[in-house]
Every structure is written in structure tokens, then in C-alpha cells.
Amino acid sequence: MREKPTLLIADDEERAWKVLKINFQDRYDVLVARDGAEAVKTLEKEHVDVLLTDVKMPKMTGTELLGYVKEKYTWLPVVVMTAFGSVEDAVAAMKAGAYDYILKPVKIEDTEAVIRRAMEHSTTLQENIALKDKLKSYEVPQDIITINPEIRSLLGLVREVAATDASVLIEGESGTGKELFARAIHRMSDRSGGPFIEVNCGAIPHELFESELFGHERGAFTGAVGMKRGKLEMAAGGTIFLDEIGEMPLDLQVKLLHVLENRQFTRVGGTTFLQSAARVVAATNRNLKDEIDGGRFRKDLYYRLKVVYLQVPPLRDRKEDIPLLVQHFISKHGETAKKKISGVESNAMEILRLHAWPGNVRELENVVLQSMIFTRGGQITADSLPSEIREAVGAVTDYVPSTKEELQKEKIKRTEKVLMDLERSFLLKLIEDAGGNISEAARLSGYDRRQLQNLIKKHQLDMTKLRDG
Template sequence: MSAQRILVVDDEDNARRAIATILGEEGYEVAEASHGEEALTRLADFSPAVVLTDVRMPKMDGLTFLKKARELGSDASFIMMTAFASVEAAVEAMRAGAENYLTKPLDANAVLVVLGKALEKRALKREAESLREQVRERTRFHNIIGESPQLQAVYDMVKKAAATRATVLILGESGTGKELIAQAIHQESQRRDKPFVKVHCAALSESLLESELFGHEKGAFTGALARKEGRFELADGGTLFLDEIGEISPSVQVKLLRVLQQREFERVGGTQTLKVDVRIVAATHRDLLAEVKAGRFREDLYYRLNVVAVTLPPLRERKSDIPALVNHFLEKYSDAYGKDVRGLAPGTLQALLSYGWPGNIRELENAIERAVVLATGSELTTDDLPPVLRGPRPAGVSVSSLIPGATLAQIEREAILQTMEMVKGSTTRTAEILGISVRKVQYRLKEYRPDKSGTAQSDTIDEGDDLEAEPPSE
């Protein structure tokens, strides 16, 4: 392993050389500079792991040197050296990103200890980043995040389909990431170096969609001032992604079927037959087979598109992927908005896992972006989440309205009943949220059932009862 590189910066020649000698004898690779300007040039050609720099120097002082080094993108650890009278300047440098500081006259042992700690911290930081990158790589497939069994099955299908030129139909609810799957198919295929062209079919009228797909000749319609190449021509040799294919009109369906069957078409208003080599990937959130039965989608086109079908599972069916997705969106929007939000406060992940996510990944991303914008600390709390994720507010008495003045039994009763309503009657989820056993929840519910007189069997807990204790066996 190569020696760690240390840059020593000090305008006092004797002091600088003494430090360099000590570090050299300890096996470090050392470079020297007499002031900040010279040190900046050494950063690029020497790439030190640690910089030992004096604070007070001519031409450029240590603090200015540190700031300029950071502006240039240096990730070296800085240790400031200063006389006792300028410790405040060293502290200011630490606020600007310095690792530590040493007071002069320097003690050789102290230098080695501080330097060793800086290098150890640097190594741990790089190891942590490496581990995070490994986790990111393990949970990603062409920017698709997740490693649930359902998603792994999708990855396998993508790899198999991508190796061929077969048309692929991607099915799934809105917000599940169908476009990312289409891009993954293209990137996994031999066409990866050719164009990936996409068309959002639902966003265009029938006439505009026809022109977008097949192009048009000059004068083909009002406003056609010049010939325009369509998306099929632009995608020649590559992949054409037709998003929301279930929205196209019957007349466009006919023309699209011809391209799939014969690989040829004419521009709108043109007579020249054009041939292209394009791989078609289509996507829809609709049940196309039901559309066929209803007469809204051509059966022959459906079977041409449905050579290989890839169905994306909704987020509610792969909730084990939510933590990785949340971490990704946290990092993305923390950087985008210049905020230092890097984790979740206790209870926040549970709230995210408890929700059904009808809008799928798109809804999750929007929720995390909103939470990052509203967050005031380094961790997201449930208060930062959209109201719908905090659970419904049951009608009637609330727990907060009972305090003060209620008995512990009444508070416990409302906590259990309101939580049960929030999780739609699941005793397991209620127990998890409240931090008690399922058996205790079941026992209390049995107590709360009305007897023949219409009153609850029990509404009290004897003094001294432990709310966290297991209920007695029956």
C-alpha cells in the first residue's frame, strides 16, 4: 500500500522542515510549501490526504488557503498550526472545515496523534461512503431502486426481453416507474448506443400524435411550413417508447399496426414509403384486454404489442423497497434544496410503511420532497409528512382531549380503539404502533365489548397495573 501523502505549509523554514523530517521518518510521503499560494499549486500535483498548515503566513494565510482549497474541490483533511495568540483563528478555520488544530511550539507526539486520528477518520468516512455506494448499487437497476422479490422478477424479465428485438408491453398503475423500465430495456439491449425516443400518447390530440409518430410533409396541413421527421424516423436503429398506448385513437391504431407488421409507413401528406428498424416498447395503466372486449382497442394491435408483457407491482405490494426509495429521495431533495436532512425520526418510517400509496412511487417522491422542504431539523418527523400519512382522525373523543383529568384506563382505551380504526382493525398493526403485545390488544378489546346491558365489561385498571404488562391468562 502506498504511503499516505501529507502537505506541510509553513513560512518558517526550520519549523516546516522539522515537521517534514518527523513525518518522513514515520513513513509518510511529505511535500512542503512556504505559503498558501504555493500550497494551492501543490494540491493539484501532489493530492495530499492531509494538509498541516500554519494559520499566519505571508501572501496567503492558512484560513484563506483552506477556503480556496475547498472551492477548488480538494477533499484533503486540514489541520491548522497556530501560536497560542491565534487560537481563535484556528477555531474559525475549523468552522470552515478544518479537522483539528495544533498550538505552537509543536510537540512531535501530539502531531503524530492528531494526524493519525485525522487519517483514521478519513478512512472511516471513505469506507462508509463505499458501503453506501454498495448498498445503492445493490438496490438499483438502471436507476430503478428496490430489491424486493417482486422487483427482482421484473429485472429478470427485462434482461431476457432486452436481448431480443421483441415488442414489450409494460403494464402497471400510474406512478410505478414504467418509463424507467422502458429505459432499462433499451440500456440492456444491443441498441443502447442508438436513440431512445419517447412519446406520451395521452398528451397529444389525434392529429398531432399522428404527425409526431410518422412526421409530415410541407403543406400537409395548416401550419406545416416544412417537412418534419417523425419519432419513428428519429428512433431508427434504437427504441421507441410509446407511453399510455391505451389512449390512442382507432385511426392511429390502424397505422401503428401496419408499422409493427411491415416496419413501414408514410409521412402525413406524403406518398413515399419509409422503412425503419425500431424496437417498440409500449406502456399503459389500463387493462388493454378489457379495452379490447369493450371495442376501444384493436385486438390484433393488442397481440402485436403484447409479445412480452412486463407487469410492475404497485408500491403497496413491495413495501420492503420503501426504505431504499426514501433514502434516495432524501439525498436527492436535501441536495436540491441545500438542506441537511439525512434521516428519519422515530415513527416516521412506520408511518410511511403503514400507508397504502395509491399514487405509488410518484406519490412517495412528492411526499418526501414536501417533507424535506418543511423539515426544520436533520431528521424528518411525522409532522413533516402530508396529513394523509398521519392517519385519519377518529370521530368522537380524542386521546389528547382526555388529558388531563382522565384515568389511565380511559387513555389506554381511546389509544387502542383509535389506532384500531386507523389501521382498519388490524390487531397486529395496532400492537406494533402502540408498542404492546398483540395478546394485550386482544384482551383489552374483549374487555371493551358491551355486555347484555349495553355497557362495556371493563373500563378500569386497578391501581398498580402495568400498562406494558401482559394481560393475565384466561
């Protein structure tokens, strides 16, 4: 951290800059340049917050210096000093983008005020630039809907390494959007003009895998009637997406590792080395650490792949994304459903937020599409949601059972819900009465601390919030 902001004074007149330096040095780090050229050198080496420059200087005039600064250090405020009586210099400097001007011989109080304002202006401009850079790195591709900070910062990281060949490993449960992210990474990268080649490692029979990935020469094996390029070769200049990498057989993992390490490979039955010029993005819905522990995945390959590591959290851990995703899918599938749906009724949204979504975003997308087709009004209603979803969250809806068995089931379900609600209300009131103190709550209720803790956990109550409120 810099302690003081830096003021650079460019002036060839020693007496002038000495006065300024003495007056400003306890507030700013004061640097001095004796002419424009020296000022340029200083700017290249040091971070300067405000530049105070004389107009008439040898080598490079203040006006020329100003022009240079405006081009290269757009955020740097320049205050120009002009001799008393040469107002036209001041006017020209202001036109050329000076922040302000002062007249020589300088009056210290006036100069102080001008420099102070210029410093504040400088801070604002620099903060804006920093913020813009940050926003740029947080900008998320349009088809990825998420306000989850974790995912957004990961995508920012991906953008930072866009120009490199760093491999990316994406882990996440089924339906969390791994493929969507892999494609976005390709598009964000400097290879976006090249091909995106997908290999589903779980779907290729073992004996075909090698030739699929590396290609084969003519006659390499029975049935290899002609030469065939492999996916790795086809992905040159682009990205190869190794989906379900956790399913890759161990012997092929060794071969892939060799390719990644040596950046070259041969077609099956071939002897010529081909350069591997593809960026690797791998995805899996398994936990590769567990696979390594179980001896099914190679540790060395794992570390080769996860230079950049993106773990996509399951939807249940980022429920804040649900309303946005629902809206997104409504507009995405408007045509398929052949209906104008404006939104989601609040009951229905409540159910969507409560559901645990084991199938993640894909499941949510399917549910939204189904409901769009089944709903009768212009909105998705609770009753248009698939019954498994409603049942899973124990939602009370307008559903009316039609058989004895259904009635029995519904009665149990609704009773459970009523009891849960009662228990929850009891807990909330108890904690409030006890001022958020668990021991006190235990004393008041007759439960012991541990039982209470369990109840709080069961209802997912956030004690920190309850204490504050």
C-alpha cells in the same frame, strides 16, 4: 438430469484406460479418447466434469490439451498422468494449470481419491458460474431501486431480450415507475447508443397524431409548409416509447399495427416506404384487457405489443421497497432541500409503511421531499410528514388541535385507532389461546367462524404465521 458425472479419459494406451474405465464406470460416465485431438472432439460434443489425460500421446500431447482446455473450458479440472520418473512433466503440467497429477502405472486407490476431489471441485466451479450468470441477469440498473423479486426477474428477462427487437409492454398504476423502466430497458438494450424518443399518446390532438408519429411531406395538409420527420423515423436505431398507449385513438391503433407488422411506413402525404427501425416500448396505466373488452383497444395490437410484458406492481404490494426508496430520495433531493438529512425516525417510517400510496412511488418521492424541507432536525420526523399522510393512517403524533372542530375530529380518529388496536390485540390473544384453530377460537370467543374470518381479514392477520408461531 444427468445421473452420473462424466469423466473423460484421454490415453492412447489401451491397457491403461481399460483398467481405469472398469474401476470408475459404476461411479461415473466414463468416456475415452485415444489421443488429444479426439479428446477435443469429445469435449465439443459432451458435457465433461473432469478430464484425466496422459501426457505422452500422439497428435496432441496432454500438455497441449491442457492448454486448450484452460482457455476454453475454464471450469474443467484436468488431472494429468505422467510416467513414473518424469517428474518434470508433472511439474510443468501443474504450472500450466492442471488440477492435480498422478503417476503411472496408476494406483487405483490414489487415482480414485484424486478424481473424487476433482469432481467436487468441478461441481463448485460450475455452480459458481451458474450463480454468476444468474446474478448478471438479475442485476438491476442503478437508478431503479427495488428488492421486489418479481420486478427483478422481469428486468432479468428484459436483459435477456436486449439484443432483439421484441416489443415491450409495461402496465402499472400511475407513478409506479413505468417511464423509469422504459428508459432502463433502452439503456440495457443493444440500442442504447441510439435515440430514446418519447411519444405521449394522451397529449397529442387527434388530427396531429399521425404526422407526429409518421411525419409528413411538404404540402401534405394545410400548414405543412415543409417536410417533417415523425417520431418513428427519429427513433431509428433506438427506442420509441409510446406512453399512455391506452389513450391512442382506434384508427391510429390500426395504423400502428400495420407498421409493426410490415416494419415500414410512409410519411403523411408521402409515397416512399420508410423502414421502421425502432424498438417499441409501450406503457399504460389502464388495464388493456379491460380496454379490449370495452372495445377501446385492439386485441391484435395488444398481442403485437406485449411480446415482453412487464407489470409493475403498485407500491402498496411491495412495501419492502419503501425504506430503500425513502433513503434513495433523501440522497437524491439533499441539495434541493438544502439540508443534511441522515434518515427517518422510526415513527415516521412506520407511518410511511402504513400508508396505501395511491400515487405510488411518485407520491412517496414528493412526500419525502416535502418532509425534508419541513423537518427541523436532521431526520424526517412523524410531524414533518404531510397531514394527509398522518391522518390516512390514523397515526398518533404530537399534533395538537387548535379549534373545536379539529379537536372533535382528532378525538374520533384517536378513539378509532384505540378501538382498532384493542380489537387486534383481542384477536391475536384469541388465536394464540386456540392454538391457531379457528373453530376453537370461535368456540372460546362466542363469534361464529365467518365473523372471525372477517375480523382476521380486516386486520390482515397472516394465519399461517400465527399457526407456526
